[in-house]
Amino acid sequence: MFLIRTLHKWFGLILGLQFLLWSVSGAMMALLDHHKVSGEPSVRAPVPAIAPAEPVTLARVAEAVGGPIHALKLRPLGEGYVYEAATPTGVKLIDAVSGQAVAVDEVKAAALAVAAFSGPEKVASIRKVETGDVETRSLPLPLWRVEFADKEQTTLLLSTTTGEVLERRNNTWRLWDIFWMIHIMDYTKRESFNHPLIITVGSGVTWLALSGVILLFRSFRRQDFAYVLDPIERIRDERKTKKQA
Incomplete structure (x- = not known):
């Protein structure tokens, strides 16, 4: 029991610091404006591009691509339109008016x-x-x-x-990302919350909880709760006395 108590104390200290980091980082992520984090204020609505009245023919597009085309779509890019062609070697852009590669x-x-x-x-x-x-x-x-x-x-x-x-x-996202890194304990890529470090800490937290339950039953005596149990027992005894009378 002495060993469990000692380990529980030191595990509690170490993991308590991590709990503090989780609490602070979680609170900061919640407090930071999510609109600023996602960069919404910097978004400009795209200016509607004028679609070409007579876009180049598909044959011209195929000639400009110079290879097999798996998928093709006409879409705006900047102030004009382009054909986006998916090919075995990657995506190629063709100007919808001139037919030249972009x-x-x-x-x-x-x-x-x-x-x-x-x-x-x-x-x-x-x-x-x-x-x-x-x-x-x-x-x-x-x-x-x-x-x-x-x-x-x-x-x-x-x-x-x-x-x-x-x-x-x-900068708001960069600050948020620091707290995200601390919260998920991924100090390299900052992507995964399923890695050996956090699994180890999670296992430690589980052990801390189980050892705490064990110590809970071994650390308390009846006299610790006398101020609650004594009045209850007194009332119970009084009721028994009345019934016997």
């Missing part, structure tokens, strides 16, 4: 990001991301990272193949 290069990515950003600030930096990090998570790489010069350091992550805005990041 590359989402640095200039194109910057223009698309500006069009999707609601603020007046200019682009502070743009770079191509080819190695995943905490901001890109599991997004398909490579992608363009376009950061603006606003106080939130709003960052748009755009696909290098389709030009679509895949995610929005800002």
Whole structure:
């Protein structure tokens, strides 16, 4: 019993600190404005693009793609329309008017990001991301990272193949992400809450609860609850006396 009591004390201290971290991180995630976390204030409604009156023929699109096409759709991109063709080698964009291939290069990515950003600030930096990090998570790489010069350091992550805005990041999200990392105890990728560390802590919490139940029955005596039990027994004895009388 001495061993259980000692282990329970130290487990309680260590796991108590983790409980505190869970409580603080959970509270902070709840307090942070979820609209700002998701970047909603930075979203600009897309300007309706004018669909081409006479788009290029599908034969011209197939010629520009130069290979088998698994799927094809006409969609807006920036101020114009493109054909998005899914091929065995990846997605290819074809201008719906000229029939020329459209590359989402640095200039194109910057223009698309500006069009999707609601603020007046200019682009502070743009770079191509080819190695995943905490901001890109599991997004398909490579992608363009376009950061603006606003106080939130709003960052748009755009696909290098389709030009679509895949995610929005800002300082509020980065702060939220720190608390998320602490809450799920994933200090590397910040993605999973099913990993060895949190399973170990969860097992420790289970043991702490079970040992607490054992100590509960071994630590208390009747006199600890005398102020509750004595009046009850007194009333019971009085009732028995009245019945016998």
